[in-house]
Amino acid sequence: MTLWTPDPTFYPSPRDAAQAPPEKLAYVAAFDRAAQRPDALAVIDTDPDSPGYGTVAGWTDLPNTGDELHHFGWNACSSALCPNAPHPHVERRYLVVPGLRSSRIHIYDTKDRVSPELVKVVEPETLAHRAGYSRPHTVHCGPEGLYVSALGGANGHDGPGGIAVLDHNTFEVTGQWELDRGPQYLAYDFWWHINHDVLVSSEWGTPSMIEDGIVGELLLGRKYGHKLHFWDLRKRTHVQEVDLGDQHQMPLELRPAHDPTRLYGFVGVAVSVEDLSASVWLWFHEDGGWQVRKVISIPAEPADAAGLPPLLQPFGAVPPLVTDIALSVDDQRLYVSCWGTGEIKQYDVSDPYRPVELGSLRIGGIVGEIPHPAEPVLPLRGGPQMVEVSRDGRRVYLTNSLYGAWDDQFYPDGVGAWMAKIDADAFAFDTRFFPHGEDFRGLRPHQVRLQGGDASSDSYCFP
Amino acid sequence: MTVTAVVLLGAFHGLNPAMGWLFAVARGLQERSRDRLLQSIPAIALGHLGSVALVALVVAVTGSLVTGAVLSIGGGVALVAFGLWRLLSTRHFRWVGMRLSLWQLAGWSFLMSSAHGAGLMLLPVLTGLHVEGGHAGHAMSGGLGVAALHTLAMFLVAGAVALIVYEIAGLSVLRRAWFNVDRMWAVALVAAGIITLLQA
Numbered sequence: 129m130t131l132w133t134p135d136p137t138f139y140p141s142p143r144d145a146a147q148a149p150p151e152k153l154a155y156v157a158a159f160d161r162a163a164q165r166p167d168a169l170a171v172i173d174t175d176p177d178s179p180g181y182g183t184v185a186g187w188t189d190l191p192n193t194g195d196e197l198h199h200f201g202w203n204a205c206s207s208a209l210c211p212n213a214p215h216p217h218v219e220r221r222y223l224v225v226p227g228l229r230s231s232r233i234h235i236y237d238t239k240d241r242v243s244p245e246l247v248k249v250v251e252p253e254t255l256a257h258r259a260g261y262s263r264p265h266t267v268h269c270g271p272e273g274l275y276v277s278a279l280g281g282a283n284g285h286d287g288p289g290g291i292a293v294l295d296h297n298t299f300e301v302t303g304q305w306e307l308d309r310g311p312q313y314l315a316y317d318f319w320w321h322i323n324h325d326v327l328v329s330s331e332w333g334t335p336s337m338i339e340d341g342i343v344g345e346l347l348l349g350r351k352y353g354h355k356l357h358f359w360d361l362r363k364r365t366h367v368q369e370v371d372l373g374d375q376h377q378m379p380l381e382l383r384p385a386h387d388p389t390r391l392y393g394f395v396g397v398a399v400s401v402e403d404l405s406a407s408v409w410l411w412f413h414e415d416g417g418w419q420v421r422k423v424i425s426i427p428a429e430p431a432d433a434a435g436l437p438p439l440l441q442p443f444g445a446v447p448p449l450v451t452d453i454a455l456s457v458d459d460q461r462l463y464v465s466c467w468g469t470g471e472i473k474q475y476d477v478s479d480p481y482r483p484v485e486l487g488s489l490r491i492g493g494i495v496g497e498i499p500h501p502a503e504p505v506l507p508l509r510g511g512p513q514m515v516e517v518s519r520d521g522r523r524v525y526l527t528n529s530l531y532g533a534w535d536d537q538f539y540p541d542g543v544g545a546w547m548a549k550i551d552a553d554a555f556a557f558d559t560r561f562f563p564h565g566e567d568f569r570g571l572r573p574h575q576v577r578l579q580g581g582d583a584s585s586d587s588y589c590f591p
Numbered sequence: 592m593t594v595t596a597v598v599l600l601g602a603f604h605g606l607n608p609a610m611g612w613l614f615a616v617a618r619g620l621q622e623r624s625r626d627r628l629l630q631s632i633p634a635i636a637l638g639h640l641g642s643v644a645l646v647a648l649v650v651a652v653t654g655s656l657v658t659g660a661v662l663s664i665g666g667g668v669a670l671v672a673f674g675l676w677r678l679l680s681t682r683h684f685r686w687v688g689m690r691l692s693l694w695q696l697a698g699w700s701f702l703m704s705s706a707h708g709a710g711l712m713l714l715p716v717l718t719g720l721h722v723e724g725g726h727a728g729h730a731m732s733g734g735l736g737v738a739a740l741h742t743l744a745m746f747l748v749a750g751a752v753a754l755i756v757y758e759i760a761g762l763s764v765l766r767r768a769w770f771n772v773d774r775m776w777a778v779a780l781v782a783a784g785i786i787t788l789l790q791a
Contacts (some may be wrong), residue, residue, distance in 0.1 A: 130681065132771045140762035209765065211614035212699065215683040217771045271687040297681050323621055323689045362688035389621055589689065590762050591620050 134216035137580040138206045140590040142386035142457045145206065148519040151578040152178070153185065153242065155200075155223060156547065158571035161532045163194035168571055169225065169236060169244050172547065172563055174523075174578070182549075182561035186242035187569075190234065191249065195227025196532055199575045201267030202585055203235075203274065203296055207322060210589035213271055222247070223577065224274055224299070226264035229339065229532075231255055233264055233276065235299050238579075248299050256282030258301040259292035263335055266317050268587070269296065271361075275305060277318045280335040287334040289315025306359075310366030314353040317381050320361055322587045323388035327359040328411070330379045330395055341533040344439070348401055350374035356382075356395060356411060358418045368418050372409060375402045379409065383455035383462070383584070385480070389591045392480050394423075394462060396450040404428035404443060406450035408464055410480050423483050426450065429469050431495045437540045446494045449538070451530055452514050456521040457583050461486075461552065463515045467530055468538065470496050470511035474555055487555040491548060492528060494538060500548055502562040510535065510543040516576040517552070517583035524550040529572035545572050593716055597737050601744025603779070604639065604709055605752065607772045608765070609684070610745070611635035611700050612753040617689070618696075619757050628757055629750075634693040636746035638700025639709060643741055646710025647717055647734030654721040654730055660791045663718045667788030670714050674780030677708065677773070707773075708780055713737060715786040 139145035152175040159167040171186030190197070203222035208215050223244060225234040231252035236244035255261055261278035268275050274294040281287045290312070291305035306312075316332035331353020332338065337346055346352060354376050358368045372379055376397045384393030392412040399406055408424035428445040440446065449468035455461070455477070462475040462483060470493020475483040489512075490498045497507035510528030517524050526548045529535055535543040546564035548557055577585065604610050615635060619628030654662050684706045691699060704710070720733045756762065 130771060130774065132774075134766055134769050136766065138766070140765055144763055144766070210689070211608070211611075211617045212689055213684050213686040214609045214613065216765075216769055217773070218681075272685060323617075325688050325690050362690075389623075589617055 131217045131219060134209065135204065135218065135220050137220045138209050138216055139586070140206070140209050140588065142459070142588050145519045145581070145586065145588065146457050146521060148580060150174070150520065150523070151518060151580055151582070153579040154525060155238070155244070155577045155579070156527060157197035157200055157225065157574045158545075158568050159195065159197045159532065159574065160193065160571050161535070165570070166190040166193050167195045167197045167227070168569070169223070170568060170571075170573065171242055171244070174549075176560070182563060184563060184567050186244070188236065188243045188245070190227075191246060192230065192232065194230055195232055196229035197225060197574060198228040198531070199266050200225040200577060201274075202269055202577070202581070205269040205581060206586040206588050207269055207271065210271065210322065220581065224267045224276070224294070226267065226276060228263055228265060228279075231262040231264060233294070250294070250299065250301060255292060255301055259304045261290060261292050261304070263289070264292065268319060270320065270322070270587070273302060274299070275318070277315055277329065279315055279332060279338070286336050288313040289334065291315075291318060291329070305364055306366070307364040308366055311369055312357045312366055316353065319382045319384050319393070320587065321384055321388070321391055322361070323589055324391060325361040326391075327361045328382050328384065328393065329357045329359065330382050331355055332378055332380060338531070339533060341537050342439075347377060350377060350401060352377045353379060355379070356418075356420065370411065370418050370420050372397060372420055375400050376407065377401055381452050383453055385459050386455070386457050386588060387459055387591055388588055390459070394453055394455060394477070394480070396453040396464065398449055398451055399447050404445055404447040406448040406466065408450065408453060408462070408483070421481070423481060424464065424475065426464070426466060426473075429495070435495055437494065437538055439537050440494070454515040454517045454524070454583055456517050457519050458521055461517070461521060463517060463524055465512040465515045465526070467511040467513045469493050470498055472512040472515065472526060472550070474552070489550065489555065489557065491526075491557070500546065500562050500564070501557050502559040503564070508544060508546055509539045509541065510546065514575045516578060518578060519581055519583065521583075522552050524552050525576045525578070526550070527573040527576060529574055532572070535572065543572060547573055547576070593719065594740065597713065597716055597741045598744040600712055601741040602748045604704075604741075605745040605748030607776070608769055609707070609772065610639065610703065610709070610749065612749040612756070614696070614699070615749070615753045616757050616762070625757065628753055630693060631696060632746065632750045632753060634696040635700040635749065636742055638697040639704045639745055640738060640742040641697075641701045642704035643710040643713060644735055644738040645705075646713065647738045648731070650714065650717040650721075651731040651734045654718070659718070659721045662721055663787050663791035666714045666718050667784045667791065670711050670784030670787060671781050673708050673711060674777050674784055677780060678777035683773075707776060710738070712780055712783050713741060715783050715790065718787050719790060
């Protein structure tokens with residue numbers, strides 16, 4: 129378990145990490161919407177020189193059904209090099225894989241094998257009893273162990289959601305992270321500015337607000353999340369909440385600058401109830417407090433109501449639905465998924481206050497059903513959803529499913545299953561890489577994690 | 592011989608990235624300020640001195656109450672046990688927080704050194720002061736002298752390494768050169784325990 133020299137996938141700084149070799153495998157969480165058969169970790173070959181490039185190289189079924197895999201993370205990452213509690217001789221080896229619906233947390237070993245092997249399951253009762261949470265979601269490896277955000281409360285409570293801490297050796301739940309949560313109730317994603325002892329969290333909704341689909345009254349009543357929360361990572365206390373305005377529903381994925389000397393980050397907002405637009409906001413620290421500013425706005429696209437799912441027919445428009453964003457490790461490029469309109473946008477964010485759109489690609493979409501260039505006659509449903517960037521910033525991976533119950537509302541004819549890869553420099557789809565349809569054996573692909581780390585897996589203590 | 596051992600152990604502790612020079616480099620890089628790096632090293636050394644001096648005091652006080660042989664056997668056994676635990680345990684020092692005042696940094700260094708048993712590694716030297724039949728007062732001042740000399744060596748080495756990494760070598764060197772000192776360290780603790788026992 130302990131090594132003689134640091135795990136080679138740990139890098140002191142984002143600059144060093146950008147020199148990392150290309151990933152040879154991608155791990156993809158895939159789930160069965162019907163909960164009839166087990167969800168799975170699909171392993172995709174991402175080595176262009178391999179004969180199996182772009183195909184499923186490994187597959188591991190989960191032990192149960194109905195987990196609804198969503199996001200997952202590594203047991204250890206570059207933060208192990210941080211000088212305050214260094215432990216660089218541990219291995220990046222285990223995937224920590226929560227079931228968003230079942231509240232089980234699975235630990236999978238990836239070492240010396242293609243298909244991961246199950247080594248431990250943390251049961252929902254344990255998570256509820258020790259941390260008071262359910263519906264575990266985002267996983268980050270950090271200073272006190274593994275931090276796992278959770279959308280729901282437990283023991284009969286719908287909320288508040290928050291963060292549970294797991295021991296990073298034994299994977300036992302050690303407890304609830306928050307000592308003082310202040311006004312925070314809704315939870316979703318979180319990350320940190322590790323050198324400033326700052327944790328940031330975002331808001332989606334509690335289990336009752338999301339698990340049976342998006343609730344129109346709640347959305348139009350502006351009841352889904354619309355705030356960011358800033359915390360003292362050391363004291364585990366709430367410091368400040370920042371409201372984006374309640375028309376901006378669902379600030380989801382948080383992407384702080386990788387450069388640990390910089391205090392800013394981006395968050396994508398799914399939809400504005402005023403005009404169905406989506407947006408990306410910048411948070412930054414100025415004048416002694418946290419502030420936010422909308423830096424990207426993406427308008428809804430008018431459409432004939434006849435071609436729209438019942439949910440959208442009254443509006444006669446397709447919302448872009450920014451459901452995921454990704455920031456390259458060098459903090460220069462931001463990728464924005466528009467899951468509704470079927471578009472992925474690339475921005476130059478070297479000046480984070482003024483993103484400049486560099487390019488856009490269309491694939492899938494509620495109206496367009498645009499095919500992938502590798503199969504130009506195959507209409508695709510779903511849109512670019514989870515987006516992940518390789519450490520060197522040259523490759524971008526997409527999958528098409530958002531969340532079971534919500535897929536069904538926006539893509540009622542079936543969201544399908546596909547994964548795509550974009551060459552970031554040319555900003556074009558790789559026509560050799562298109563796992564889709566039966567490659568995923570009837571499951572829907574969600575988050576992608578790249579072997580050795582990616583742009584949303586590691587934090588760095590050195591600039 | 593004793594002086595050499597004390598200085599070499601100090602250098603060994605200074606070289607260990609976990610003992611503080613890496614923290615000093617991070618603090619310097621965060622503010623892009625060599626001054627901040629240079630201010631950090633004395634605070635780290637102060638915490639280290641506190642940890643080592645505490646062990647020296649405990650040994651001196653205990654030594655005034657028991658015979659040299661009992662001291663050596665007790666200390667040696669404790670040291671071997673601690674070393675084996677360090678060798679076999681996968682637990683590591685945990686600390687949350689990167690933004691520390693200089694006093695907090697000294698406190699961090701004290702805890703980090705203590706958790707690693709930095710002072711314990713000097714047990715053979717410290718108990719040796721008693722075994723050689725010294726007066727209790729001499730043992731006390733001798734012990735503190737050992738702690739001071741040890742920390743001076745640690746301070747100089749840690750400061751030099753921090754400056755070289757900050758100014759010239761860069762941190763990429765960590766990826767290859769950060770040998771698993773913890774394991775070596777545990778072996779050194781066990782060895783120090785055995786030497787202490789042999790003195791009895």
